[in-house]
Amino acid sequence: MSEKIIPGLNQLLSDYMVFYQKLRNYHWNVQGPLFFGLHQVFEEQYLGSAEKVDEIAERVRSLGGKPASTLREYLEHARLTEDDGNPSANQMVERIVTDLSALTGNIRELVKEVDGDVATVNLLEGFADEQEKTAWMLKAFLQS
Numbered sequence: 001m002s003e004k005i006i007p008g009l010n011q012l013l014s015d016y017m018v019f020y021q022k023l024r025n026y027h028w029n030v031q032g033p034l035f036f037g038l039h040q041v042f043e044e045q046y047l048g049s050a051e052k053v054d055e056i057a058e059r060v061r062s063l064g065g066k067p068a069s070t071l072r073e074y075l076e077h078a079r080l081t082e083d084d085g086n087p088s089a090n091q092m093v094e095r096i097v098t099d100l101s102a103l104t105g106n107i108r109e110l111v112k113e114v115d116g117d118v119a120t121v122n123l124l125e126g127f128a129d130e131q132e133k134t135a136w137m138l139k140a141f142l143q144s
Contacts (some may be wrong), residue, residue: 006065007116008110012124013056014068015078015106019099020049022083026092034089045096045134052127059123079106093138100135104128 007008023046030038036144057067075082080099107128114120 002063002065003121004144005071006060006063008113009056009060009063009120010065010068010073011077011079012103012106013053013060014074015080015103016049016053016056017068017074018078018080018082020046020053022080022099023049023096025083025086026096029086030089030092032089036132038092039070040120041138042092042096059120063120090142092130093142097135097138097142100131100138104131104135107131 023042027039027042027046030042057069060067068074080102083095107124111121111124111128114124
């Protein structure tokens with residue numbers, strides 16, 4: 001079963017690394033009247049993403065695999081894409097919501113594949129629950 005789970009976890013790890021860097025980009029480059037609030041939100045999110053990366057990598061190791069660990073590997077395996085544009089503050093939030101939804105969908109797909117590995121399922125479901133709540137909060141922010 002591990003040989004089936006490890007590639008999926010490495011793909012998810014890669015997605016989170018792309019997401020992490022996007023959040024760092026937004027944290028550094030957000031401007032305008034929403035700066036203070038979003039600067040903090042983006043920091044909280046990138047710190048949370050870094051924790052998830054570590055947990056996924058450690059799960060890969062515990063299953064006997066090697067976690068993706070280079071920029072080349074992340075970009076090769078990730079389904080999320082980098083943001084090299086100059087989005088407005090609201091566009092940043094919209095893109096984060098889109099990525100959170102994609103990550104949650106990717107997790108739900110992976111959970112189906114790893115059925116029977118309770119530890120991996122529990123880890124992933126916790127991530128999905130947290131992301132759904134964050135996406136809801138950010139969508140509410142966009143409605144203001």
